[in-house]
Amino acid sequence: MISSLLLQLILNGLIVGALYGVVAMCFVLIYKSTQVVNFAQGEFLLIGAWTCWWLVTSLELPFPAAFLLTFLFMMVFGIVLQMVVLRPLIGEPVISVIMVTIGLSIFFQAVVKAIFGAWAQPFPEVFPVKSVDVFGLPVQPAYLMSLVVSVVIMVAFAWFFKYSRMGLAMRATAFDQQVAQSLGISVKGVFALAWAISAMVSALAGVVVGMVNGVSSALSFFGIKVFPAVIVGGLDSIVGAIVGGLIIGLLENLAEYADSQFLHLGNLYSVAPFYVLVIILMIKPYGLFGTKRIERV
Amino acid sequence: MSRDPSIVPDRHPVLEVRDVSLGFGGVRALTGVSFSVAKGELFSIIGPNGAGKTSMLNCISGRYRPSSGQILLDGSDVTGLSPNRRATLGLGRTFQNLALFGHMSVQDNIMVGRHHLLKNNALTGALYWLGARREELAHRRVVEEIIDFLEIAPIRKAQAGTLSYGLRKRVELARAMAVSPKVILLDEPMAGMNLEEKEDMARFIVDLNEEWGMTVVMIEHDMGVVMDISHRVMVLEFGCKIALGLPEEVMANDRVKVAYLGIDEDEQVA
Numbered sequence: 001m002i003s004s005l006l007l008q009l010i011l012n013g014l015i016v017g018a019l020y021g022v023v024a025m026c027f028v029l030i031y032k033s034t035q036v037v038n039f040a041q042g043e044f045l046l047i048g049a050w051t052c053w054w055l056v057t058s059l060e061l062p063f064p065a066a067f068l069l070t071f072l073f074m075m076v077f078g079i080v081l082q083m084v085v086l087r088p089l090i091g092e093p094v095i096s097v098i099m100v101t102i103g104l105s106i107f108f109q110a111v112v113k114a115i116f117g118a119w120a121q122p123f124p125e126v127f128p129v130k131s132v133d134v135f136g137l138p139v140q141p142a143y144l145m146s147l148v149v150s151v152v153i154m155v156a157f158a159w160f161f162k163y164s165r166m167g168l169a170m171r172a173t174a175f176d177q178q179v180a181q182s183l184g185i186s187v188k189g190v191f192a193l194a195w196a197i198s199a200m201v202s203a204l205a206g207v208v209v210g211m212v213n214g215v216s217s218a219l220s221f222f223g224i225k226v227f228p229a230v231i232v233g234g235l236d237s238i239v240g241a242i243v244g245g246l247i248i249g250l251l252e253n254l255a256e257y258a259d260s261q262f263l264h265l266g267n268l269y270s271v272a273p274f275y276v277l278v279i280i281l282m283i284k285p286y287g288l289f290g291t292k293r294i295e296r297v
Numbered sequence: 298m299s300r301d302p303s304i305v306p307d308r309h310p311v312l313e314v315r316d317v318s319l320g321f322g323g324v325r326a327l328t329g330v331s332f333s334v335a336k337g338e339l340f341s342i343i344g345p346n347g348a349g350k351t352s353m354l355n356c357i358s359g360r361y362r363p364s365s366g367q368i369l370l371d372g373s374d375v376t377g378l379s380p381n382r383r384a385t386l387g388l389g390r391t392f393q394n395l396a397l398f399g400h401m402s403v404q405d406n407i408m409v410g411r412h413h414l415l416k417n418n419a420l421t422g423a424l425y426w427l428g429a430r431r432e433e434l435a436h437r438r439v440v441e442e443i444i445d446f447l448e449i450a451p452i453r454k455a456q457a458g459t460l461s462y463g464l465r466k467r468v469e470l471a472r473a474m475a476v477s478p479k480v481i482l483l484d485e486p487m488a489g490m491n492l493e494e495k496e497d498m499a500r501f502i503v504d505l506n507e508e509w510g511m512t513v514v515m516i517e518h519d520m521g522v523v524m525d526i527s528h529r530v531m532v533l534e535f536g537c538k539i540a541l542g543l544p545e546e547v548m549a550n551d552r553v554k555v556a557y558l559g560i561d562e563d564e565q566v567a
Contacts, residue, residue: 165412172398172409179396182358183476184384184413 005261008137009253015143017249018150022205023222024229024241025157026198032174032236033194036086037094039101041202042223043108048074048203049210049219050116056124063124067207071200078199079192087191109220120216146208153201154242161238166193174236228273232280234287243288248273310369311336311512312357312480317366319352319536326352327363327536334480339506339513341523344533345556350516351393353533354482357514358390359383371479385413389478391469393485393516399458403449403468404440406457410475411436443471446509447501463494470501474511481505483515487522495519499526524548532556 027041051073055066085104089097131138161167173180173190181187206219229248233240255272259265280287310333319327327349334340342350355361357368359380368376375383389410398406414436444450447467452460457468466486473481486502487495499522505511506526517523523530524544532540532547534556540547547553 168405168409169412171401172412175398175400176396178360178380179392179398180409181380182384182390182392183410183472184381185409186379186381 004137006257007135009257010250011134011137011139012143013250013253014246015147015150015249016252017246018147018154018242019205019209019245020222020225020229020249021242021245022150022153023202024226024233024245025154025238026202026205027226027230028233028236028238028241029194030198031230032238033170034082034086034191035094036097036101038198039098040105040108040223041198041226042220043105043112044074044078044199044202045206045209045222046112046217046219047077047108047206048199049206049215050112051203052207053121053123053210053215054116057121070203070207074199074203075196078196081199082192082195086195087188105220105223109217113217116215118217120214120218122214123211140212142208142212146212149204149208153204157201157238166190170194225273228277231277231287234289237287237289240287240289247276251276309336310334311371312514313367313369314353314357315367315369317353317356317363317368319349319356319361319363325536327356327533329366330533330536330538331366332531332538332541334512334514336479336512337506337510339502339515339526339528341515341517341527341530342533343517343520343523343530347535348533349536350533351484352536354390354484354514354516358388358482381413384476384478387477387479388482389473389476389480390482391466391473391484391486393488395462395465395469397457397465397469397472399456401457402454403457403460403471404444404453406468407440407443407471407475408436410472411440414477439477440475443474446504447471447474463490463497466490466494466498467501470498470505474505474509478511480512480514483513483517485516485518487517487519495522502526 023041023045026044027038030036030038030041048070052066052070055061055069056063059066061069081104085100086097089100131140132144133139134144161171169180169185170190170193172183172185173187177187180190205222209219209222225248226245229244230241231244232247233242233244251272252269256269259268312334314330314332317327317330318325330349330353332340342353344350352361356363359375359378359382363376366376367374370383370386370388373386375386375388378386398409401409444453447470449464449467449471452464452468457465460468470483470486473483483502487498490498502513502515503526506513515523515527524547527544529542530540530544530547531538532550532553534552539552539556540550542550
């Protein structure tokens, strides 16, 4: 007999997992098109959520307007970040680029703390708090909304890469920059676009999580959770990122279940994803969906 | 399939290389090379390994910036422009090592070549059914023509990475054609091919030049093919131009024989 607690946790896992998937997708987008491992991915959520929170509470804008402005701000933010900080690093060793993104992560966290304080702030109520019933389980409307948003983003991503001109250009650039250039694709433009989309979509996820859990520096923890997700899925696979995100989300919640019911170790849910990460890397070093580089001449 | 020497291409130069030199540190890859390619011409660059052929091609395509000299495309100076700007101005190229997007279908590979001609952006793309669709159809038609011409219709849906070597080379040519260039640069289009594949490729290049009126600049090792199909040939040695002219003139040139064909001068005298 499956307990309702388990069901509830599975549902939670799917919802949180979908959000991990979205952020992981953003991470993969940057890695795939610009070869940068972005340790500051979580800070995109943080900055996006705080920006939206500030627009809603201090400027008292209606939520849709604040949300749109946040989106625009993050687009500019992503492009400027790429142009000012990361473009000069093109061609530098990978480790330097990684150090810079770690530095950015610390820097943004500190700046955000200095401006907004260290305490969590609740988002003004946008959706009703009263739970609705899904298959007999009480679910907050904000959670449902977050699931819908995640799925919409995923579909939009798939559509963008498959059918749009820039999507095709980005895939081409990810494959071979020199060849892409010879076909008239501006690699600089593609890089800027990748960062802009990644920042915008991450911020969207940040706002969604902020609405449910409140806005706080804990949001940047998402950036760390994304690592097991992308590595499980394969660093360069968008589909892998989604599947990886779902796996990690479910796993956390199942670990929570096992922990609270049987093991009583405490905090297993935050460690479990990393155990699985290590095991998967031992069996499939390129992740479940990652491409193994094969040279053919 | 020797060419009719009476076919004189239109003399308007579409590509001009003026006194181009290129150095890497202390190594001089090119020294004062000048030539011009007329509209509708099939021009080949040959030379021994390390003579600077690929360096020359990379200077034209914009991958390398020459240390001195100028490159003009259709009369305008492109020396300082990025490779992608040059591509949009009408320069297509293929690569010596295969450079297809392996995970994409043949059709998508070719569509990437249309990139700079597609006008839809993220916003109009979102309004796909309001115009972007009609635009895409027009481009599909161009792509279809190229596919028909290169006889790759049966493999259009195939993943590019799964094709045979000869076919992949052909798809790469199709992609470069899709840019609708004024000049197409071919970097060893027949390298690593068997005889049959070479003959096919040579036929496509000649047809591309004659039927489509495309100006072709080609680097190739296979002397037989080069001499057969080129209008004019330039020979490089150690980064210097040592000969330029009709294939038969170049073949008869003593310096070329010494440098490229490995006949030494004593033998010539004797």
